[in-house]
Amino acid sequence: MTAQGEVLVRVEDVHKHFPIKQGIIFKKEVARVHAVDGVSLEIRRGETLGIVGESGCGKSTLARCVTGLHPVTRGRIEFEGTDITTLSKDGLKRFRRDVQMIFQDPYGSLNPRRRVGSIIGDPFAIHGIADGAERKKRVQELMELVGLNPEHYNRFPAEFSGGQRQRIGVARALALKPKLVVCDEPVSALDVSIQAQVINLLDDLQDELGLTYVFIAHDLSVVRYVSDRVAVMYLGKVGEAAAVEDLYGTPRHPYTAALLSAASVPDPDEAERAERIVLTGDVPSPIDPPPGCRFHPRCPKARERCVAEEPLLTVKGADAPDHVAACHFPVEPGERLAREHAAIEQESTEPELPEVSS
Numbered sequence: 355m356t357a358q359g360e361v362l363v364r365v366e367d368v369h370k371h372f373p374i375k376q377g378i379i380f381k382k383e384v385a386r387v388h389a390v391d392g393v394s395l396e397i398r399r400g401e402t403l404g405i406v407g408e409s410g411c412g413k414s415t416l417a418r419c420v421t422g423l424h425p426v427t428r429g430r431i432e433f434e435g436t437d438i439t440t441l442s443k444d445g446l447k448r449f450r451r452d453v454q455m456i457f458q459d460p461y462g463s464l465n466p467r468r469r470v471g472s473i474i475g476d477p478f479a480i481h482g483i484a485d486g487a488e489r490k491k492r493v494q495e496l497m498e499l500v501g502l503n504p505e506h507y508n509r510f511p512a513e514f515s516g517g518q519r520q521r522i523g524v525a526r527a528l529a530l531k532p533k534l535v536v537c538d539e540p541v542s543a544l545d546v547s548i549q550a551q552v553i554n555l556l557d558d559l560q561d562e563l564g565l566t567y568v569f570i571a572h573d574l575s576v577v578r579y580v581s582d583r584v585a586v587m588y589l590g591k592v593g594e595a596a597a598v599e600d601l602y603g604t605p606r607h608p609y610t611a612a613l614l615s616a617a618s619v620p621d622p623d624e625a626e627r628a629e630r631i632v633l634t635g636d637v638p639s640p641i642d643p644p645p646g647c648r649f650h651p652r653c654p655k656a657r658e659r660c661v662a663e664e665p666l667l668t669v670k671g672a673d674a675p676d677h678v679a680a681c682h683f684p685v686e687p688g689e690r691l692a693r694e695h696a697a698i699e700q701e702s703t704e705p706e707l708p709e710v711s712s
């Protein structure tokens with residue numbers, strides 16, 4: 355949560371489609387999943403960009419494109435000015451030193467049969483950096499950095515708690531001093547009390563090491579707590595993006611407004627007063643997304659134009675230049691959306707993250 359500067363990553367009109375094939379001998383493409391469908395955004399050096407949206411909206415796929423784990427179907431991703439979508443194998447390997455991921459599942463992402471020292475040392479092994487005693491020393495420094503006891507170097511993942519296992523994942527991600535760390539729902543699988551510890555650790559490390567984060571979550575309160583700016587995704591597209599206080603203060607996209615109203619309100623008195631916009635219907639399939647505005651089947655403000663014409667991401671009213679929304683009929687400050695249009699239930703109704711001083 356530091357002041358942001360120049361652009362570190364520029365994502366331009368990125369598409370990632372997964373073909374669905376059928377046939378026994380000659381496999382033929384019969385449809386495609388439009389997992390990410392024309393996303394443009396910037397990640398600035400030193401900031402935390404939050405990405406939020408319901409399950410299946412393309413957050414992880416976008417993260418994998420940005421970190422070079424998925425080749426893109428179309429579009430450009432510039433990292434420090436270089437297009438990474440056209441890098442050679444060697445170039446990609448060098449790029450992967452600068453960009454690391456932390457995953458949701460601290461259980462599934464660690465091999466149970468390997469000792470944590472060797473797991474954390476993986477990046478050194480892959481890139482042929484530091485060997486033997488030198489590698490052990492550097493791994494133990496990393497363990498200390500993330501709040502693990504370096505003497506537990508020879509233990510197995512099962513001997514650690516969930517929060518400690520996520521610390522192992524953080525240590526491994528930081529081994530090569532990356533410039534960008536993409537955290538894909540890093541605390542979603544953890545107890546709320548442990549969530550705060552891991553988030554505070556990430557925050558401290560950001561200050562200490564000058565890291566840039568992309569922080570993905572479906573829980574709006576977590577994203578608000580950690581982010582400088584937030585992008586809201588819906589069905590493979592960005593619906594709205596803004597500085598955190600602008601997005602939560604004056605949401606312009608009806609989907610953002612609905613997500614915010616559905617988010618849990620910790621104070622029961624306030625919860626009773628709070629207007630919950632209830633929207634019906636499931637998220638449509640990314641195989642055949644609705645025409646025009648993808649949100650129109652669930653939007654309380656939808657009109658004919660929304661079906662005919664896709665809205666572009668633009669600044670609305672007197673909003674800040676970096677507050678953009680893709681909507682023909684944006685929410686006005688203080689406007690109340692219709693309630694009868696049934697809700698986007700948030701995936702999680704966990705209480706708001708407790709404040710823990712770091």
Ligand SMILES: Nc1ncnc2c1ncn2[C@@H]1O[C@H](COP(=O)(O)OP(=O)(O)O)[C@@H](O)[C@H]1O
Pocket residue numbers: 372387388389407408409410411412413414415416640
């Ligand atoms: N490897 C894949 N092959 C086919 N479809 C995929 C693949 N990965 C993700 N998808 C689909 O792409 C869409 C977006 O998925 P994902 O990026 O995981 O969303 P999120 O992280 O927001 O929950 C979903 O419909 C998902 O089923």
Ligand code: SF4
Pocket residue numbers: 607608609647648649650653654655656657660665680681682683684
């Ligand atoms: S463009 Fe229309 S359907 Fe889409 S969010 Fe705006 S008002 Fe709703």
Ligand SMILES: [Mg+2]
Pocket residue numbers: 413414415538
């Ligand atoms: Mg995901």
